[in-house]
Amino acid sequence: xxxxxxxxxxxxxxxxxxxxxxxxxxxxxxxxxxxxxxxxxxxxxxxxxxxxxxxxxxxxxxxxxxxxxxxxxxxxxxxxxxxxxxxxxxxxxxxxxxxxxxxxxxxxxxxxxxxxxxxxxxxxxxxxxxxxxxxxxxxxxxxxxxxxxxxxxxxxxxxxxxxxxxxxxxxxxxxxxxxxxxxxxxxxxxxxxxxxxxxxxxxxxxxxxxxxxxxxxxxxxxxxxxxxxxxxxxxxxxxxxxxxxxxxxxxxxxxxxxxxxxxxxxxx
Numbered sequence: 001x002x003x004x005x006x007x008x009x010x011x012x013x014x015x016x017x018x019x020x021x022x023x024x025x026x027x028x029x030x031x032x033x034x035x036x037x038x039x040x041x042x043x044x045x046x047x048x049x050x051x052x053x054x055x056x057x058x059x060x061x062x063x064x065x066x067x068x069x070x071x072x073x074x075x076x077x078x079x080x081x082x083x084x085x086x087x088x089x090x091x092x093x094x095x096x097x098x099x100x101x102x103x104x105x106x107x108x109x110x111x112x113x114x115x116x117x118x119x120x121x122x123x124x125x126x127x128x129x130x131x132x133x134x135x136x137x138x139x140x141x142x143x144x145x146x147x148x149x150x151x152x153x154x155x156x157x158x159x160x161x162x163x164x165x166x167x168x169x170x171x172x173x174x175x176x177x178x179x180x181x182x183x184x185x186x187x188x189x190x191x192x193x194x195x196x197x198x199x200x201x202x203x204x205x206x207x208x209x210x211x212x213x214x215x216x217x218x219x220x221x222x223x224x225x226x227x228x229x230x231x232x233x234x235x236x237x238x239x240x241x242x243x244x245x246x247x248x249x250x251x252x253x254x255x256x257x258x259x260x261x262x263x264x265x266x267x268x
Contacts, residue, residue, distance in 0.1 A: 107133035109149045114251075115156030121253035123238050128152060131251065134235035135214035140262050143184050144215025147263070150183035151176070151232050151240045157249045159242045165194055173230050174200060176242050176249055177217055180232065186265045201227045205268045206261035218257035226258045233260075 110132035123131055132152050139145035160170035171179065175194035182189060188205070189195070200206055201219050212218050212233040222228025222243075231241030233254060242249035 107136045107149075110136065111149075111152050111155070114152075115248070118155040118248060118250040120250055121238065123236075123251045126236060128155075128251075131234060131236065131238065138213060138235050139215040140209075140213040141215070143181075143186060143265050144213070144263065146184040147177075147180045147186075147232065148215050148234065148240075151180035152251075154180065155240070155249050155251070157242070159245055159247050159249070161245075165189075165192070171242050171249060173197065173222075173241055173243055177230055177232050181263055184265075186263060186268055188263075188268065197222070197227050197230045198224075200230060201259050201261060203261075205264050207264050207267075209260045209262050212254065212257065212260045213262065215262070217261045217263065218254060219259040219261070220255070220257055 107129075110129055112129050114128040119128060119131075126134075132149060135148045136145040139148060154168070154171070154176065157168065157176075158170050159172060160166070161172040163170040164172040164175040168179065174197050178188045178194035178200075186205075188200075188203075190199075195203065197219060200217060206217065209216060214233055214235050216233045218231050218233050218239055219227045220229040220231075229241070229243060231239040231243075231254070233239050234251065237254055238251050239254040240249065240251050
């Protein structure tokens with residue numbers, strides 16, 4: 001969200017939104033344009049800062065959150081303004097992320113069949129097409145929806161840690177989820193190599209979540225707790241992953257992860 005602040009406001013060290021729209025949404029939109037087909041109209045308010053005025057441009061729908069500025073009379077209002085801006089920022093992030101959930105990604109690209117033995121834990125009763133479609137519809141972001149489709153097209157690929165970045169012939173757990181997100185245009189690889197689970201869980205782009213949504217990365221203890229293994233959450237309590245030599249990538253019950261992260265492409 002682009003805020004236009006006067007020099008006095010900048011000197012006060014105010015907290016304000018990034019002027020990159022994709023820092024919040026993963027998409028770009030112009031100040032007078034649209035976001036996922038929803039028009040954004042801006043309003044401007046003036047706020048007192050150390051005897052000066054800060055001109056702030058915000059969506060008209062958020063103007064009410066800034067009414068407090070008109071009543072700030074103390075000589076030093078930077079703290080109050082930071083608190084009000086932060087509260088409004090959180091509200092705007094929640095609104096935009098709710099729009100993101102109205103994913104424009106359709107299940108059209110979902111696989112219609114799965115390699116034998118790759119739908120486990122009861123997922124075969126749902127079927128790959130329905131499980132994929134339900135997961136895409138419930139994904140946290142369109143980016144996650146695309147990653148789900150990419151991951152489910154990789155079922156049946158053999159596991160190998162030494163050959164984890166072999167161009168799709170083999171995967172281990174972390175290269176499997178990395179490759180799925182790479183297909184969405186999200187470059188998670190570092191110098192051509194997939195980050196390990198311990199790097200992924202602490203990455204800037206890995207945003208903590210309290211509960212798993214389809215497309216989220218879900219971490220488990222694995223061989224090296226607490227984050228030795230990673231999979232991708234799906235709908236209905238399932239996940240897709242690969243986890244041991246001699247096996248292939250498959251769908252199974254998710255269980256209880258030790259950490260949940262959603263991938264924010266704007267932070268990659």
